[in-house]
Amino acid sequence: MSARPLLNRRLAGMGTTIFAEMSALAVATGAINLGQGFPDTDGPESVREAAVRALRDGRGNQYPPGPGVPELRTAISEHQQRFHGLGFDPDTEVLVTAGATEAIAAAMLALLEPGDEVIAFEPFYDSYAACIAMAGGVRVPLTLPAPAFRPDLDALRAAVTPRTRLLLLNSPHNPTGTVLTREELTAIAALAVEHDLLVVTDEVYEHLVFDGTHIPLISLPGMRDRTVSISSAGKTFSFTGWKVGWVTGAAPLVAAVRTAKQFLTYVASGPFQYAVAEALALPDTYYADFRDDLLAKRDLLAAGLTDAGFQVYVPQGTYFITTDIAELAPGLDALTFCRALPERCGVVAVPNSVFYDHPTAGRTQVRFAFCKRETVLTEAASRLRKAFSG
Numbered sequence: 311m312s313a314r315p316l317l318n319r320r321l322a323g324m325g326t327t328i329f330a331e332m333s334a335l336a337v338a339t340g341a342i343n344l345g346q347g348f349p350d351t352d353g354p355e356s357v358r359e360a361a362v363r364a365l366r367d368g369r370g371n372q373y374p375p376g377p378g379v380p381e382l383r384t385a386i387s388e389h390q391q392r393f394h395g396l397g398f399d400p401d402t403e404v405l406v407t408a409g410a411t412e413a414i415a416a417a418m419l420a421l422l423e424p425g426d427e428v429i430a431f432e433p434f435y436d437s438y439a440a441c442i443a444m445a446g447g448v449r450v451p452l453t454l455p456a457p458a459f460r461p462d463l464d465a466l467r468a469a470v471t472p473r474t475r476l477l478l479l480n481s482p483h484n485p486t487g488t489v490l491t492r493e494e495l496t497a498i499a500a501l502a503v504e505h506d507l508l509v510v511t512d513e514v515y516e517h518l519v520f521d522g523t524h525i526p527l528i529s530l531p532g533m534r535d536r537t538v539s540i541s542s543a544g545k546t547f548s549f550t551g552w553k554v555g556w557v558t559g560a561a562p563l564v565a566a567v568r569t570a571k572q573f574l575t576y577v578a579s580g581p582f583q584y585a586v587a588e589a590l591a592l593p594d595t596y597y598a599d600f601r602d603d604l605l606a607k608r609d610l611l612a613a614g615l616t617d618a619g620f621q622v623y624v625p626q627g628t629y630f631i632t633t634d635i636a637e638l639a640p641g642l643d644a645l646t647f648c649r650a651l652p653e654r655c656g657v658v659a660v661p662n663s664v665f666y667d668h669p670t671a672g673r674t675q676v677r678f679a680f681c682k683r684e685t686v687l688t689e690a691a692s693r694l695r696k697a698f699s700g
């Protein structure tokens with residue numbers, strides 16, 4: 311064997327995702343897992359039944375159509391109309407993917423040339439760095455500074471160079487919970503138009519907004535033909551294992567993303583696509599109840615973490631709370647803290663520091679997921695309180 315590393319240079323250092331490491335730790339120690347963002351209860355029974363029906367009726371058990379089954383593409387289009395007043399042609403402007411993860415990967419692989427710069431706000435979801443790298447792009451991180459985690463629009467403007475191809479945005483934002491305002495989005499849109507940039511928007515938490523409103527960037531003037539809008543059923547319907555995501559956008563952009571996507575998975579999640587089509591058509595009460603449930607859980611965990619001595623940054627959206635441990639655990643960095651936490655008190659969290667390029671930016675930030683049953687959150691809060699505030 312040559313001395314050359316097996317893993318190529320683009321992925322060097324990316325190792326195992328923090329979620330895998332921390333979830334394995336949760337299993338090994340029997341700790342409560344508030345690390346990875348998956349709910350501990352499944353989504354609506356009627357949607358599960360729809361998946362069973364599709365399986366039994368032989369719908370989707372063989373390769374579904376490459377762009378997604380027509381029922382789901384129509385349902386996605388109707389959902390965009392119903393919630394955001396946006397019209398998309400189900401045949402040419404909608405693409406079903408294997409979760410938002412594949413949509414992000416396919417968008418990067420389709421739209422970037424090697425050397426193209428991609429601006430993204432850090433801390434970012436960990437697949438962004440990998441997908442930009444796999445496409446040969448160069449990521450340009452801009453820090454969302456604590457405590458407010460608002461984008462610095464002057465810094466954004468200054469970061470644009472002749473090599474900038476694309477902005478990769480996430481709102482509601484994991485892990486900070488920031489929901490971009492209309493003013494911020496308007497400024498970002500103006501910049502994209504001025505510099506002829508493409509924008510990929512990750513909107514998987516679009517239905518989890520507690521303060522503010524989710525405004526799809528693609529709805530703003532000048533953005534319809536330059537935005538690839540991404541969402542997913544995993545978060546909204548609590549079926550993260552089904553991996554049904556989608557892309558909406560102008561036909562040429564969707565066609566470009568489809569070209570890359572067809573050589574990644576080609577298709578995925580056949581019977582689940584039919585079930586998600588039914589899920590998207592659930593009445594408004596489903597969406598309202600889902601949000602209200604998570605809002606109550608946000609407040610429960612935020613209060614518990616505050617009691618335990620964490621500095622809590624209350625999120626406007628998503629199902630994550632970012633905290634700071636600088637006062638609680640002086641001198642400790644977030645990764646060391648999180649690795650020791652399960653042993654110390656039987657709770658797993660993840661260090662935000664791994665979501666930053668800047669080595670010191672999130673050094674003492676720790677993220678907790680609150681998409682868990684109330685009894686679980688109460689128990690976790692009680693363990694943390696006992697461990698840290700006596």
Ligand SMILES: Cc1ncc(COP(=O)(O)O)c(C=O)c1O
Binds near residue numbers: 410412512543
């Ligand atoms: C910001 C963000 N984007 C994308 C994903 C992945 O979505 P999916 O499970 O649909 O691939 C997640 C999951 O945690 C996320 O937090």
